[in-house]
Amino acid sequence: xxxxxxxxxMIALLPMIVISLTVFVGCIIYSFVYSLTNSKLIxxxxxxxxxxxxxxxxxxxxxxxxxxxxxxxxxxTIGCLIIGFLLAVLIDQKIRGESLFRTIFLYPYAMSFVVxxxxxxxxxxxxxxxxxxxxxxxxxxxxxxxxxxxxLAIYAVCxxxxxxxxxxxxxxxxxxxxxxxxxxxxSLSIEGVAKWKSYIFVILxxxxxxxxxxxxxxxxxxxxxxxxxxxxxxxGPGYATTTPALYVMENFFKRADLGQxxxxxxxxxxxxxxxxxxxxxYEFYLRNKYATN
Amino acid sequence: xxxxxxxxxxxxxxxxxxxxxxxxxxxxxxxxHWWTSGGEQAAISQxxxxxxxxxxxxxxxxxxxxxxxxxxTVNRIIGGNPPTAAQFNISKxxxxxxxxxxxxxxxxVATAEGWRDFIYPPELIETCEFExxxxxxxxxIHSWQWMWINNDVYKQAGLPVPQTFEEFLAGxxxxxxxxxxxxALGGQTWQESGMFxxxxxxxxxxxxxxxIFRDKDVSTLRDGRFEDVLSTYRELNAFTDEGSPGRSWxxxxxxxxxxxxxxxxMGDWARGEFAVAGKEAMVDYSCVIPGKEKYVAxxxxxxxxxxxxxxxxxxxxxAMASMMVNPTVQAKFNNAKGSLPMRLDVDTSAADAxxxxxxxxxQNPNAIMRESDDWNTPAFTNAWDDIISEFRNDPNYTVAxxxxxxxxxxxxxx
Numbered sequence: 001x002x003x004x005x006x007x008x009x010m011i012a013l014l015p016m017i018v019i020s021l022t023v024f025v026g027c028i029i030y031s032f033v034y035s036l037t038n039s040k041l042i043x044x045x046x047x048x049x050x051x052x053x054x055x056x057x058x059x060x061x062x063x064x065x066x067x068x069x070x071x072x073x074x075x076x077t078i079g080c081l082i083i084g085f086l087l088a089v090l091i092d093q094k095i096r097g098e099s100l101f102r103t104i105f106l107y108p109y110a111m112s113f114v115v116x117x118x119x120x121x122x123x124x125x126x127x128x129x130x131x132x133x134x135x136x137x138x139x140x141x142x143x144x145x146x147x148x149x150x151x152l153a154i155y156a157v158c159x160x161x162x163x164x165x166x167x168x169x170x171x172x173x174x175x176x177x178x179x180x181x182x183x184x185x186x187s188l189s190i191e192g193v194a195k196w197k198s199y200i201f202v203i204l205x206x207x208x209x210x211x212x213x214x215x216x217x218x219x220x221x222x223x224x225x226x227x228x229x230x231x232x233x234x235x236g237p238g239y240a241t242t243t244p245a246l247y248v249m250e251n252f253f254k255r256a257d258l259g260q261x262x263x264x265x266x267x268x269x270x271x272x273x274x275x276x277x278x279x280x281x282y283e284f285y286l287r288n289k290y291a292t293n
Numbered sequence: 294x295x296x297x298x299x300x301x302x303x304x305x306x307x308x309x310x311x312x313x314x315x316x317x318x319x320x321x322x323x324x325x326h327w328w329t330s331g332g333e334q335a336a337i338s339q340x341x342x343x344x345x346x347x348x349x350x351x352x353x354x355x356x357x358x359x360x361x362x363x364x365x366t367v368n369r370i371i372g373g374n375p376p377t378a379a380q381f382n383i384s385k386x387x388x389x390x391x392x393x394x395x396x397x398x399x400x401x402v403a404t405a406e407g408w409r410d411f412i413y414p415p416e417l418i419e420t421c422e423f424e425x426x427x428x429x430x431x432x433x434i435h436s437w438q439w440m441w442i443n444n445d446v447y448k449q450a451g452l453p454v455p456q457t458f459e460e461f462l463a464g465x466x467x468x469x470x471x472x473x474x475x476x477a478l479g480g481q482t483w484q485e486s487g488m489f490x491x492x493x494x495x496x497x498x499x500x501x502x503x504x505i506f507r508d509k510d511v512s513t514l515r516d517g518r519f520e521d522v523l524s525t526y527r528e529l530n531a532f533t534d535e536g537s538p539g540r541s542w543x544x545x546x547x548x549x550x551x552x553x554x555x556x557x558x559m560g561d562w563a564r565g566e567f568a569v570a571g572k573e574a575m576v577d578y579s580c581v582i583p584g585k586e587k588y589v590a591x592x593x594x595x596x597x598x599x600x601x602x603x604x605x606x607x608x609x610x611x612a613m614a615s616m617m618v619n620p621t622v623q624a625k626f627n628n629a630k631g632s633l634p635m636r637l638d639v640d641t642s643a644a645d646a647x648x649x650x651x652x653x654x655x656q657n658p659n660a661i662m663r664e665s666d667d668w669n670t671p672a673f674t675n676a677w678d679d680i681i682s683e684f685r686n687d688p689n690y691t692v693a694x695x696x697x698x699x700x701x702x703x704x705x706x707x
Contacts, residue, residue: 040670041389042371055705060698061679127536148480148538150686237480237538238686239679253364256386257672 028269035262043258052263062264065242068154072243073222075155079162080218081211084169089199091170092177102174105167113164117231120160121147150240153233157241160232165221169214176210177203212283223272244268320609322377323352324596325369327362332565336630343622344613366599370395375599377606378613383420383431383593384666390597391423397598402611403427408618411636414661416591429595430617433632436590436651437487437560438494438662441546441567442579446473446555454579458492458525461556461583465532468555476529477554479545480538485685486678488558490664492529493522495584499662506665509703515696523684523692530685538686549578558583560592564647565631573645580647582654588662589654593632673707 035053037046056062087105091098108116123129124147134142146156180203188198204211226245229235235242235250242250244264251261322344328337334355341351354376356362363386366379370390381387390396403409408427412418421429440461447454450468455461465475478488494502497518504513534554546566548554557563564580572578582588596617598610616622620639627634628643633651641652654660665674680698684690 040672041367041386042393042395044389044393058701060683121539125536127534145535148535234481234539236482236682236686238683240686254360255671255675256363256389257675260672 028266031262031269032266035259035266037259039258039262041256041258048259052259053267056260056263056267061239061242062244062247064239065244065247068241069222069225069243071154072158072161072225073219075158076161076165076222077215077218079158080165080169081214083162083166084214085173085204087166087170088173088177091174102171105170107167108164109168111164113161113225113228114231116160116164117228120156120163121232124156147233148237150237153237153241157229157232161221161225161228165218169218172210172214173207176207180206223268320347320349320612321352322349322609322613323354324378324380324613325354325356325362325366325376326380327356327359328380329355329357330565331569332562332629332631336626339622339625339629340617343616343619343625347612347616349609349612370599375601377601377609378596378598381429381595381597382666383417383434383591383595384664385668385670386666387429387595387597388423388670390599391428395600396428397600397607397610398426398428399430399598399611399614400426402615406615406618411638412618413635413637414591414655414658416661416663416667417635420667421595429597430614431593431595431635432617432623433627433630433635434589434591434593434655435560435562435632436588437558437592437664438491438582438588438590439559439561439563439647440491440579440581440583441549441557441559441563442581443549443552443555444577444579446471446552454581455556456581457583457585458495458529462525462528462532465555469532473552474534474548474554475532475556477545477548477557478530478533478537479540479542480533480686481541482678482682484542484545484559486681487560488529489522489526489681489685490590491558491583492526493519494588494590494662496522496525498584498586499588502665503663505703507663507668511700511703514700514703519696519699520692523695526681526685527692561631561647561651564645568631568645575646580650582650586660587654588660589633589651590662590664591667592664593635670707673702673705676702676705676707 034043034045036049037044038048038051039046091101091105095101111119124144126132126145126148129144131142131144134144146152146159184202184206185198188202193202224245225243226249229241229243229246233241235246245268248261248265248268251257251264255261324337324340326337328334337353337355341353344351354365356365359380359382362379363381366376366381367390369375375395387396403426409418412431417431417434418427421427421431440455442454444454446468447464450464450471450473452464452467453460455464461475468475478484501513501518504510505519542559542563543566545554545557546559546563547570549557550567550570550572561580564574567574567578574580596614598614601607601610618636620636623634623636624640627639628641631648633648633655634641637656641648644652665677677699680695680702684695
């Protein structure tokens with residue numbers, strides 16, 4: 001009976017299990033039940049079937065939100081990985097003042113998304129940010145209106161997010177690079193392999209666990225992005241940078257439209273499960289394989 | 294399950310600044326409101342002082358932002374720890390609370406004091422009355438129907454101060470040439486839709502608006518005049534600056550005060566900003582109610598009194614409701630707030646030229662305009678506002694598409 005093998009630890013874990021079950025599972029069921037009602041300001045059990053979902057999928061705003069989360073997820077993940085890896089490689093060249101650079105690059109990660117959002121809001125503001133400074137220095141042609149341009153605003157959000165996340169990826173990668181055996185470098189130089197080739201074709205595959213860890217940590221941040229967008233653009237201009245999380249919160253609090261908010265959060269939950277389930281399966285399967293090796 | 298939900302909501306609630314002060318007295322009342330700016334604090338303290346003079350205790354729970362404040366109130370009610378009184382807007386925001394029987398009826402004191410005889414305009418009674426009983430106390434009237442104009446800018450451009458949006462649009466290119474932003478607009482949804490409301494009522498007139506927003510009459514929406522509103526709105530937006538997205542209303546008002554911009558469409562709370570900057574009404578700046586027919590919109594604030602298990606609380610709540618409609622308290626409160634009182638027998642001798650304009654206008658029942666909020670749920674209003682905001686920000690969103698989408702909202706039954 002594996003269940004009773006470690007009675008003491010099972011007892012210690014029990015509160016956590018109970019809380020997880022009641023809070024997470026309970027709330028999910030609760031949300032689903034009330035997403036089938038027309039609750040407005042307060043939850044009222046007034047069954048209307050799947051009307052809230054139908055309404056949700058008709059919203060132009062929801063489409064924009066879903067599109068944005070994909071753009072953000074893609075650009076943020078790829079951006080962090082590429083820039084983080086490049087920074088790590090550059091720092092790995094046994095440069096002077098390495099710890100100084102490492103600190104500088106990791107610094108943004110120490111800030112909350114709220115601070116990041118506000119900083120970039122001021123930098124990218126066309127009337128008193130970077131664009132204005134450039135104009136005052138005499139570069140009249142300089143234009144940086146990403147934040148107020150509805151097609152580019154979501155990329156401005158990505159820039160701010162990458163600025164914050166890249167340093168963290170760099171540190172992870174750097175740790176990996178330091179773990180590479182000197183002998184590998186020696187044999188690569190004996191073979192006369194170009195340095196950039198060795199990094200991409202030999203070292204990078206060896207860093208696979210680091211890359212996977214980085215992707216997992218970044219991806220977890222993608223789904224929950226809320227504070228950054230709230231401070232940077234508040235979902236604007238119009239609703240060009242809204243995300244599913246923003247949509248849910250807005251319907252919960254601003255719009256007193258609980259039924260709609262519940263429906264949207266259930267859809268969010270289902271999509272996260274759909275994305276995570278295959279990955280989790282893969283990861284556990286992999287881990288078991290490593291364990292048996 | 295209710296507790297459960299409130300815990301969940303509380304977890305998600307953004308941090309709000311609360312401010313609690315206590316004094317001695319025999320009736321204790323906690324009031325949740327969102328009046329946190331300087332002028333607003335001065336106004337709510339008129340209520341607090343009047344309450345304390347009666348020998349009672351006022352516990353002030355000020356929460357930044359109307360949405361946060363209302364969310365807190367609802368959570369506290371559902372969580373079983375309701376405040377004595379809480380602020381809402383003149384709207385359908387609290388109708389769910391009434392329907393679920395969560396609010397205290399104020400009918401006893403309303404009948405005893407004859408509220409139905411002195412509350413003016415009578416539309417305010419409709420807002421608060423459900424099945425013949427009073428459930429809220431209207432405390433003031435704020436109107437959106439204003440253009441705030443920097444007189445100097447127009448003097449220098451050699452143009453008369455515009456009285457309608459057409460006149461404004463005619464003069465706007467000349468102002469732009471002079472290097473001044475013709476229209477100051479903060480690009481937040483509520484500001485965009487607020488201005489849209491003013492543009493539509495000044496072009497369509499109140500009966501037309503009523504037919505659309507109260508009666509949900511699609512043929513009125515489709516009679517060809519609403520397209521004019523949309524195109525005027527789009528023309529106006531061509532005269533804003535690129536710093537507009539996300540800018541707060543008071544930063545935007547400051548642009549008009551400083552002469553960087555010529556005009557802002559904003560509710561009468563903007564007057565406070567001009568007053569603080571030491572500007573004089575009709576001398577340094579003009580307040581204009583745009584359109585041929587002039588209206589006062591019936592926005593403003595109410596207080597509701599959540600039911601409490603403790604029977605003593607009801608007595609406190611009725612006493613407070615009675616205090617809030619008292620003419621002396623009303624005069625002090627509204628003079629501090631810069632809003633119009635909810636009864637006519639109030640001393641308004643301290644009113645400036647702009648406020649006087651509002652006071653004169655509100656005496657005429659035909660000039661009183663109700664807003665979409667008054668008939669519709671927040672879900673409806675926000676769905677509508679989303680479209681307007683998107684229309685302002687997306688030049689590819691055509692008038693025809695907007696009309697279809699607006700009709701969709703109108704017929705959605707939200």
